[in-house]
Amino acid sequence: MASFTLHGIPVSRGIAIGRAHLLRPAARDVKHYLISEEKVEAEVVRLTDAIAAVNRELQAVRRDLPADAPSELAAFIDVHALILADPIVATEPLKIIRNRHYNAEWAWLTQIDELSAQFDEIEDAYLRERKNDIRQVGERVLKFLTGTASTFPTSSDPLEELPQMIVVAHDISPADMLQFRDRAFVGFVTDLGGQNSHTAIVARSLDIPAVVGMSTACSLICEDDWVIIDGDAGIVIVDPAPVVLEQYREVQSQLIRERKKLGKLKKTPAVTKDGTRIHLLANIELPEDCSPAVEAGAVGVGLFRSEFLFMGRAGGPHRLPSEDEQFESYRKAVVLMKGRPVTIRTLDVGADKPLDKDEETALNPALGLRAIRYCLAEPQMFLTQLRAILRASAYGPINLLIPMLAHAFEIDQTLLFIDQAKQQLRDAKKKFDPNIPVGAMIEIPAAALTLPLFIKRLNFLSIGTNDLIQYTLAIDRVDHEVAHLYNPLHPAVLYLLSTTIAAGAKAGIPVAVCGEVAGDTKLTRLLLGMGLREFSMHPAQLLSVKQEILNSDLDQIEPQVKKILKTFDSAAIADGVERLRAS
Numbered sequence: 371m372a373s374f375t376l377h378g379i380p381v382s383r384g385i386a387i388g389r390a391h392l393l394r395p396a397a398r399d400v401k402h403y404l405i406s407e408e409k410v411e412a413e414v415v416r417l418t419d420a421i422a423a424v425n426r427e428l429q430a431v432r433r434d435l436p437a438d439a440p441s442e443l444a445a446f447i448d449v450h451a452l453i454l455a456d457p458i459v460a461t462e463p464l465k466i467i468r469n470r471h472y473n474a475e476w477a478w479l480t481q482i483d484e485l486s487a488q489f490d491e492i493e494d495a496y497l498r499e500r501k502n503d504i505r506q507v508g509e510r511v512l513k514f515l516t517g518t519a520s521t522f523p524t525s526s527d528p529l530e531e532l533p534q535m536i537v538v539a540h541d542i543s544p545a546d547m548l549q550f551r552d553r554a555f556v557g558f559v560t561d562l563g564g565q566n567s568h569t570a571i572v573a574r575s576l577d578i579p580a581v582v583g584m585s586t587a588c589s590l591i592c593e594d595d596w597v598i599i600d601g602d603a604g605i606v607i608v609d610p611a612p613v614v615l616e617q618y619r620e621v622q623s624q625l626i627r628e629r630k631k632l633g634k635l636k637k638t639p640a641v642t643k644d645g646t647r648i649h650l651l652a653n654i655e656l657p658e659d660c661s662p663a664v665e666a667g668a669v670g671v672g673l674f675r676s677e678f679l680f681m682g683r684a685g686g687p688h689r690l691p692s693e694d695e696q697f698e699s700y701r702k703a704v705v706l707m708k709g710r711p712v713t714i715r716t717l718d719v720g721a722d723k724p725l726d727k728d729e730e731t732a733l734n735p736a737l738g739l740r741a742i743r744y745c746l747a748e749p750q751m752f753l754t755q756l757r758a759i760l761r762a763s764a765y766g767p768i769n770l771l772i773p774m775l776a777h778a779f780e781i782d783q784t785l786l787f788i789d790q791a792k793q794q795l796r797d798a799k800k801k802f803d804p805n806i807p808v809g810a811m812i813e814i815p816a817a818a819l820t821l822p823l824f825i826k827r828l829n830f831l832s833i834g835t836n837d838l839i840q841y842t843l844a845i846d847r848v849d850h851e852v853a854h855l856y857n858p859l860h861p862a863v864l865y866l867l868s869t870t871i872a873a874g875a876k877a878g879i880p881v882a883v884c885g886e887v888a889g890d891t892k893l894t895r896l897l898l899g900m901g902l903r904e905f906s907m908h909p910a911q912l913l914s915v916k917q918e919i920l921n922s923d924l925d926q927i928e929p930q931v932k933k934i935l936k937t938f939d940s941a942a943i944a945d946g947v948e949r950l951r952a953s
């Protein structure tokens with residue numbers, strides 16, 4: 371096949387080279403991981419056992435059919451038993467486990483998908499319909515397998531010699547994306563998605579090259595095709611010529627060398643050339659992310675997206691983590707940060723982060739019942755989370771961050787709930803930090819335009835540029851059709867950013883930026899020149915931002931940024947930012 375190139379939106383940097391693995395919608399709930407050589411036979415047994423168990427189940431159902439059951443029912447069960455006995459169904463997946471080292475669920479589903487696709491090609495409508503039988507048999511076996519799921523491989527499993535794989539999917543939810551951490555994949559390509567969709571953010575936090583918004587990747591890329599992802603340029607090269615592959619391997623090694631060099635900055639304090647101290651903090655999704663954050667030299671967690679503890683949980687939207695479960699997670703983060711502050715954001719679900727995938731979505735989810743609006747509508751759930759966070763504050767410094775505030779009454783209600791949670795803990799004789807700082811995300815333009823309301827009542831601010839840009843420019847951050855209009859350098863965005871930073875400085879309360887712009891080295895000097903002193907980003911971005919800070923001189927930058935902020939001309943702004951970087 372001839373090589374071809376697809377263009378999309380770059381969301382996570384670096385080069386990935388590997389074989390394509392097409393992730394179909396049905397496959398998203400199934401665990402995907404590679405198993406090491408010595409565990410192959412155990413995995414084969416697991417699948418064989420599951421097939422045998424379903425077989426026994428079918429025989430039992432057949433035997434116990436009531437005498438008056440319609441005859442089609444017996445025939446239907448017989449068809450399923452026949453399918454299950456067919457070597458193409460029953461033995462091919464065993465070969466996939468042995469040859470490709472897929473886990474049992476993945477191997478099974480790969481074969482079921484393959485067979486279903488073959489049935490789609492059949493002209494005879496009756497036979498084509500049999501595809502549903504194959505799917506149903508597939509589901510039954512999967513159900514058995516999930517009950518016996520083996521644990522994920524540890525990093526010590528010798529998997530290096532296996533081929534690297536790249537996920538190609540129409541779309542991946544943020545919770546599903548999170549499942550891929552430490553698994554088999556080295557890159558992601560999706561048809562849908564924007565630069566700052568939560569799926570893109572999670573891909574970035576996994577530090578794996580990714581390109582989204584490709585529109586047709588799923589239909590043009592085939593299983594096992596060789597694929598190169600250029601995460602910086604936002605391109606995907608399918609079936610590259612050997613010379614191209616060679617060039618990219620060279621770039622990849624160069625990037626690895628540069629990264630190693632950056633590693634030397636881990637312990638260097640982030641101070642500008644003129645001696646100004648900058649605080650570099652980490653954005654995390656799960657408590658385990660604290661270790662890479664400390665490793666990268668973060669002086670604290672600037673944003674713990676607590677919703678990832680709530681999303682994608684088995685048992686539907688009402689299976690929320692209990693107070694104790696949450697407390698353990700927050701405490702774990704605090705302990706892992708060893709005395710550095712942890713800013714925990716209360717639940718921000720809704721929009722592109724539904725609690726449950728099957729939940730009915732609102733008409734305009736980004737404008738709907740999201741974040742603090744959701745929490746205020748679910749007081750028991752909110753109080754449970756507040757108590758859990760407060761209890762963890764007895765083990766180390768925690769800041770409480772509230773997302774999506776826009777109205778004065780929302781601030782009042784939130785503070786009342788915090789007081790109530792504190793009282794409940796006092797009554798229960800549980801310890802907490804009574805002076806826990808409470809801050810607001812500034813991510814709705816209305817909030818950025820009414821800052822005195824926030825400064826008067828709260829202890830700190832954190833600017834969520836991902837949403838601030840979305841709501842200021844009316845660009846859905848998830849929609850790839852409008853991704854080209856999502857521009858952090860729009861003068862309206864710069865105005866809201868710079869005035870918020872200035873207002874915080876004037877009032878003497880800390881202001882951080884925790885949106886994706888904080889980790890973008892192209893914007894580091896612009897933010898420094900606006901007066902920003904706290905940047906919160908994925909641990910993987912921290913050292914490059916630090917390098918930029920070490921090379922920056924505020925005395926030079928500030929007058930240039932002042933000029934940039936005076937213009938409304940986008941070309942002049944882009945030019946000014948370019949010159950700022952080169953200065």
Ligand code: PEP
Pocket residue numbers: 571673675718813833834835836837838884885886
């Ligand atoms: C933001 O909006 O910038 C932010 C940090 O929050 P999230 O991306 O989770 O909406």
Ligand code: MG
Pocket residue numbers: 773813834836837
């Ligand atoms: Mg936000």
